[in-house]
Amino acid sequence: MTGTSSTVAVVTGAARGFGREIARRLVARGHRVVITDIDAAAVSATAAELGATGLTADARLAADHRRVGAAAAELGTVGVWVNNAGVLRAGKVWEQSDEDIALMIDANLYGVVHGSRVAVGLMRERGGHLLNIASMSAHGPVPGLAVYAASKSAVLNFTTSLQGDLDLDRIPVRAHALCPDAADTALVRAEQGHADTAILHSQKTLLTPETVADAALELLDGKRVVRSLPLRRAVMARTGSVVPRIALPVLARMRAQGERRRVAGS
Template identity: 60%
Template sequence: MGDVAVVTGAARGFGLGIARRLAERGYVVVGTDVDPVVEDVLSRFGARGVVADVRDPAAHRAVAGVAAGLGRVAVWVNNAGVLATGPVWEQDDDVVRRVVEVNLLGVVNGSRVAVETMRASGGRILNIASMSAYGPVPGLALYAATKAAVLNFSTSLQGDLDLAGVPIRVHTLCPDAADTAMVDRVRDDADSAILFSGGGLLPPDEVADRAVAMLGGRRLVRAVPAHRAGMARLGALAPTVGLRVLRALRAWGERRR
């Protein structure tokens, strides 16, 4: 039995790319998703797919049990996420709850179970946040809030692990908008315009490469691309000015969208 990696949201997009790369590097991969297609998709390259909902702590623990039965759990990637656009006051209660529970509680629950599972032997946790974690994103306020929380949670968790002497490293990747099904589903929404304001949507394979590369280093947080993070941070430091700039970027993104 070899080292095992768990990847949530592995049926497509970043999660699928990360799962495939980890399998290529010799990990026994257990990928989860709420979509049953995950079982067939991952089996194509020798990984194991498990239907699980990241909102449920018991589901994470069941997955951890499956993974531990295959070897030493050394990597846990919390990737599953959902996106909703538009003013938060116009969003249904169920949508608000789902975005917060999947994007934030899914990462919190996954990280808790990952620590429970890897505490004695050590390992790596990788949480997928977003460029929107760095500053305000009108049109994506709810999504941005959850991703900002993921970033803060992850770095705070690392501090707690260090204080407790637990040999687990927590990494956070903050990619810009990428050419994934999640983004494609909101392409026709006016409030998605800001997603198209960069130099182009990132290829998912590039994000997956950067994600897996983080697992071999000490760096806690990485933005892709780095220069967009700098712009986002300026918006957070001077929000009045930043929001004006974001209006211009939104107009530019609308033309590109």
């Protein structure tokens, strides 16, 4: 990954959580960093804290990505773009509102697609790195989070397919997908009171945003397309996708275990 001070890096959804910590590390490396978020006050405060440029933008809107891309290009050569913005709403699909379902699909999937299009347009001549934040749920079934898992599975498939297209057209942009397990972020804490998030708490401890950000920077430094954190959980999740008849009862037991931890931590 280019690390000169003239290189611009864009991080969406960076007012808090993974995005803020990824942006913090990019600033420390000397990048001119542009962060975006739909929360105007939060993005302004975070930008001031990090020494970044903050822009209010809605990741669901293609026009907002184009506006952010144009603003970033005015600062210099864009060499890094991180599509981090995302939304989690727990619940069974037949109980969820139309609005919550559309919000997750629009933010988690369309936001990545729109952001990637702008990023490739900005970096296709000089090269660069595009990082899409997926999720451990991209690898297999996640009862209680079906729509969220579907959107993140689409992000993973989109990213790997995009890399194939970039390779075929010999465009020097490297696409990456990071698939972290559940982490201690505002995104997860906001839904912790919902019983359908129990599966997120089936691991002994939640990841930290700092751990995920460190993994993100390692991906940006290399050519690896996909990284899952931790790997052992990804192996379990992929097994569930291949043999759901066996995996779903196991997931039910994990959910029961996670429910005890969820209640204890609420």
